[in-house]
Amino acid sequence: MSSKNNHTLIGSWIVAAGTVASAINASINANTGDDDEGLNLIGNTLQATGNGVVASDSGSILSASGNIIQAAGNSTIIYSILADLERRDDLNLVIKGNLLQALGGLIGFSETYEADPTLEYAYKLNGELLEVVGNSIQAIAARRELEGMEASHFSALGSWIQAIGAIIVALTITNQEWRRA
Template sequence: MEQDNQLPFHLWVTAAGTVASAVSITIDHDDLDLIGNALQAVGNGLAANQGHTFSIETAGSLIQASGNTAIIYSLLADLPENEQLSLVIKGNLLQALGGSAAFSGTLTGPSAPYSIYTLNGQLMEVIGNSMQAVGTGKERRGEEGYALNLIGSWIQAGGAVLSALAGSAQLNHEIKDGEHPSFI
């Protein structure tokens, strides 16, 4: 995906959303989780809209945005708790699937000086979303899942921040070297 010498704004919007969601789980505040997932959906939507051609990264961003949308719906709709938790599980699994697609695209794409950080960030996001899905599944069965949700949300947030930092560093590197920015 190409970009016109702009900071990777979509990565920072997504990172802000993941941090907001992690804080919301920490302090048990659904309104902040709503804001966090909305920011993540916007960031992923912006990422999907950056490329001039459809790619696996584009598909991954769209899948992640749909996962965030499922979680947003679970927070806004008046649903029985079991259905709400089911939507949260599906939303987190969709985010993990989309993150896996993005990871795959980065892994097989052109190598860049900061690719290893991007890959680690994407992998952390996939792991975090997966842990949240498992934690919510435990809650749905009446078991203790809060710790998995909490740890998973902070792993996801750390991964999103690492990806945003890597994207910014890569862009700065390319601008400094006079190169046209790559797929950040």
């Protein structure tokens, strides 16, 4: 297995672990009404790191750009967690961070869409699409919350959709690497 492929494989699993941590955090908060962001901070940090690892050895400018934009979205959310902001400013950053992640995911999706139409790429394509949908739902949930509506369960749903997509992508990359080995 080459160093490039190893980085892509490791980075994809770091992203997947981060999405699961954030989804667990969103579920806990939705069910308890708590605003603890500990796991979400860890999750977004893992996601930003994983996207950076994948981007560092990406084979194309499109893929690298998509991963860097996703990492920027995660970093925006990290800042919203760490900074002492008014709730309105915090939610606006969460919206922007999730939309950046969705945009980066769409860029990756467009590259996968142009690839050979194999079963593996169909799985990866669907995983990437789920990540984009999940991030979009999270952005909508934050917007609803900004408007005074309860949206924590909606946000948790988006988080889990994103996590399922990230796991599918990581599993697909793992399968590709095992077949190459």
